[in-house]
Amino acid sequence: MHIIARRAATGIGSPVLTSLCTSRLTGTRRLYTMADSDHTVFNKPKVELHVHLDGAIRVQTILDVAKRRGITLPTDTEEELTQKIALEKPSTLTAFLEKFNEYMHVVAGDREAIKRIAYEFVEDKAKEGVIYVEVRYSPHFLANTQVEPIPWNQTEGNLSPDEVVHLVNEGLSEGERAFNIKARSILCCMRHMPSWSMDVVELCKKYRHEGVVAIDLAGDESLNCLANPGHRRAYEEAERCGIHRTVHAGEVGPASVVKEAVEVLKAERIGHGYRTLEDEGLYRKLLAQNMHFEVCPVSSKLTGACDPDFTKHPIITFMKDKANYSLNTDDPLILNSNLHLDYSTVHRYMGFTEEEFKRLNICSAESCFLPDEEKKELLDRLYEAYGMMTSTAF
Numbered sequence: 001m002h003i004i005a006r007r008a009a010t011g012i013g014s015p016v017l018t019s020l021c022t023s024r025l026t027g028t029r030r031l032y033t034m035a036d037s038d039h040t041v042f043n044k045p046k047v048e049l050h051v052h053l054d055g056a057i058r059v060q061t062i063l064d065v066a067k068r069r070g071i072t073l074p075t076d077t078e079e080e081l082t083q084k085i086a087l088e089k090p091s092t093l094t095a096f097l098e099k100f101n102e103y104m105h106v107v108a109g110d111r112e113a114i115k116r117i118a119y120e121f122v123e124d125k126a127k128e129g130v131i132y133v134e135v136r137y138s139p140h141f142l143a144n145t146q147v148e149p150i151p152w153n154q155t156e157g158n159l160s161p162d163e164v165v166h167l168v169n170e171g172l173s174e175g176e177r178a179f180n181i182k183a184r185s186i187l188c189c190m191r192h193m194p195s196w197s198m199d200v201v202e203l204c205k206k207y208r209h210e211g212v213v214a215i216d217l218a219g220d221e222s223l224n225c226l227a228n229p230g231h232r233r234a235y236e237e238a239e240r241c242g243i244h245r246t247v248h249a250g251e252v253g254p255a256s257v258v259k260e261a262v263e264v265l266k267a268e269r270i271g272h273g274y275r276t277l278e279d280e281g282l283y284r285k286l287l288a289q290n291m292h293f294e295v296c297p298v299s300s301k302l303t304g305a306c307d308p309d310f311t312k313h314p315i316i317t318f319m320k321d322k323a324n325y326s327l328n329t330d331d332p333l334i335l336n337s338n339l340h341l342d343y344s345t346v347h348r349y350m351g352f353t354e355e356e357f358k359r360l361n362i363c364s365a366e367s368c369f370l371p372d373e374e375k376k377e378l379l380d381r382l383y384e385a386y387g388m389m390t391s392t393a394f
């Protein structure tokens with residue numbers, strides 16, 4: 001018999017951190033190279049809770065699919081297409097979301113592409129040292145039938161949002177087996193499309209035993225801050241059926257959107273949530289409730305959600321207050337980033353230590369949407385990898 005006991009990690013407070021490659025943040029942008037990826041500030045198992053599948057597609061995959069389908073793109077080189085898609089400098093969330101127009105028409109409606117994207121996503125996360133990921137997407141945005149309006153100027157086909165979820169589930173499960181990590185998904189309602197939201201919750205219910213763990217509300221908060229009744233009804237149904245709930249709120253929208261997410265939509269986690277800090281009372285209340293904030297450092301700069309000066313970033317307050325939050329990429333394709341860049345950014349500009357990286361990953365595991373037993377297994381893997389577990393046989 002074994003007794004498992006947690007203890008403080010050894011060597012914490014003294015960051016074992018290697019040098020960084022930060023030219024992408026401070027100077028001219030350039031593509032990631034293998035050398036960049038070697039500069040890892042936290043080379044230990046990680047948990048990622050906020051990343052969009054359709055914002056995490058490989059550029060080469062877009063080129064391959066376009067070629068196979070006979071779709072013309074403005075360029076056929078990986079480097080040039082990356083430059084076309086990637087956001088160059090701090091902008092607005094609206095401009096950021098427009099970047100999806102550059103390539104979504106290539107992959108939407110294509111069964112092979114959707115499954116491939118999901119599979120490759122798992123491989124990319126495994127390479128970043130992620131052992132558990134929750135990836136989100138809008139099934140409607142990848143469909144070309146049973147969706148009104150049909151997105152991305154597609155002509156009507158025969159791929160429904162339901163089949164999209166099935167294909168993503170297949171790609172993720174094959175990826176899990178091939179790369180030995182765990183991947184679950186979150187289905188997104190879109191703020192500007194309340195008429196899709198009931199479908200989304202029904203898909204969450206249908207596929208809850210095939211990898212779908214939660215519902216989300218994404219899209220442009222700056223265009224419409226109030227939760228439309230369509231979203232509200234979907235979230236009520238989610239709560240009634242025990243479907244987990246997260247909501248993009250307080251990214252660019254005011255603290256009142258966060259309040260609404262928590263009080264009306266019964267969100268269990270907040271996507272981004274930076275502007276919660278503008279309402280001291282709300283922030284203190286959420287801290288006391290141990291609310292989880294899914295923060296995305298690199299994204300928050302390029303979407304214009306936060307001051308581009310990272311030394312003034314709200315995440316510093318979260319860190320100092322020992323808040324419950326995770327570090328995430330959000331949309332690495334559009335940000336031309338990866339998870340290492342988020343970790344190196346907060347280390348370099350915000351003073352994050354190895355100890356904090358361990359703590360926030362444990363918070364992430366505790367706040368993930370896995371069932372209790374699987375959550376415990378995930379936590380045990382982290383405690384062990386972080387040297388926070390003793391196993392005493394007797």
Ligand SMILES: O=c1[nH]cnc2c1ncn2[C@H]1C[C@H](O)[C@@H](CO)O1
Pocket residue numbers: 052053054055093097100136137138141188218219220221248251299303330331
């Ligand atoms: O950072 C974001 N904020 C709000 N919505 C976003 C963000 N990144 C991606 N999205 C939207 C665009 C995607 O097509 C959609 C589903 O993944 O979610």
